[in-house]
Amino acid sequence: MKNQYTRRNVLKNMAGGAAVLTSAMLLPEPLRAAELKEIKLKGKIKHSVCKWTFNDMPLEELCKAAKGLGLSSIELLGPDDWPTLKKHGLTCAMAWGAEKGLTDGFNEPKYHDELVARYEAMIPKVAAAGLDNLICFSGNRNGMSDEQGMQNCAKGLKRLMPTAEKHKVTLSMELLNSKIDHKDYMCDHTKWGVELAKMIDSDRFKLLYDIYHMQIMEGDVIRTIKEYHPYISHYHTAGVPGRHEIDNTQELYYPAIMRAIADTGFKGYVGQEFIPVSKNPLASLRESIVICDV
Template sequence: MKRRNFIGTSAAASVGFLTTSAATACDKNPKTDAKLKYNINHSVCYWCYGSIPFEDFLKNLVELDIRSIDLVGPDEFPLLKKYNIHASMCWGAGMGIEKGFNDLSLHEELIADYERVIPLVAEAGYTNLICFSGNRNGMNDLVGLRNCALGLKKLMPLAEKHGVVLQMELLNSKVNHKDYMCDTSEWGVSLCQAIGSEHFKLLYDIYHMQIMEGDIIRNIEDYHQYYGHYHTGGNPGRHEIDETQEIFYPAVMKAILKTGYTGHVAQEFVPSWDDKIAALKQGVTICDV
């Protein structure tokens, strides 16, 4: 399931998954029962587990000692409070991935929607709220950057007032999100510099940026001050982050820690195992350096 199709749907929507043997994979990872170090603040994107009812999933997180969740909105906040799960990346504002701040004709509606949601995020005690550039649709990247800066700057006073950070996600435009504009660190960093506020950052998705630009660790070292959040995912395929794919996540996590980062890293791989919670446990353990 593509995430663009999940936005705006019920939190309990069903997701189809490929299946392999979870037991075999777990046998290869004997450390999965070790207590988490929590040098990394672990989180997880619920959309990858949408076949599991939301409240049941929160119970799974409590059992795994995963204390945060990504990509949830105000409707889910009451249940998060019930289970003492933090919302490390909120959504609920905007028009999805393809329609974003690079389109001037959408600014009035987008700004009004973010003005509505920013106080709700802050009132619940959360900090991060996702946003998107939108697709190019034939637009020059420089024009799109200027348009994004124009719209987002108007939201910075409100974000600063409420202590909320708007985070634009870096996504690949090669495989998953064709034509998406914010598809490289260079473009995203330029937007951060144009906006000039600590309340605007980039959500650095390791899977997406491996596809678009590679050189993951060097980019983390060079641009970490502009990255406010991280997502994982195995490449190719966006499945488990173990030895079945090409990114060596322990080294990436160590590079993130070396920068002094104290935010969250959220698992955003789509499980291929029959036991999806076991797959999540393995992914968190791999990242728990």
């Protein structure tokens, strides 16, 4: 199913207001009857949720719900929203606000000066807020070879590593699929991202491994996580196909994936990034936490 509610659309409309998500197309709703009461978490996985997939819900309301469900983070938010999270005892496990967007990234040298200036300004703000992950993107290929794009990304990002290292903020480049949601995006395979990380050679550059996107592009999720976990700072979830709930309507078995993540000794966050189609999105969120809390 083609998903029109992509993060690309949200990024394009950040200045114009929140995106509106609908539930016009409903999937079956197994296990949706659970009450929205706090979950007794096992502690092996630190849970987060991405705000953009709940953009029809005011942040204050989502904060209260997240806190009640035992989450400790709402992510993909910028500086204007961090005080609201702090008020509710929440953090932002993956900050944003320095990027130009998904398509115009570090693989294009003509954007380097602007991107470096934006990230140089944002990194200290992230650190001052007590946060330690800031998202970044490769950009689209636009006819460029992957090898040249990798060299360009490394050149631009290396300029930021002294500031990132000084403030102990990790720049996390997201792995996205270029097959369905983000046509032509360059950082679309784990191996490419890992080779870029090796070129940059800093603990303050890592990958945001999006399970949904990488299932579409390469599969082999658990083995990939086990092999490349030292290069991964953060994980995102969603159901395949469709990017909806991670329940039994989709093909991935998230309990096994979460156990693999926990077994690597991962101490970061797993962010729920599914687009709910249930009549009760918070019940879907609760279910996803239960599924992932191994």
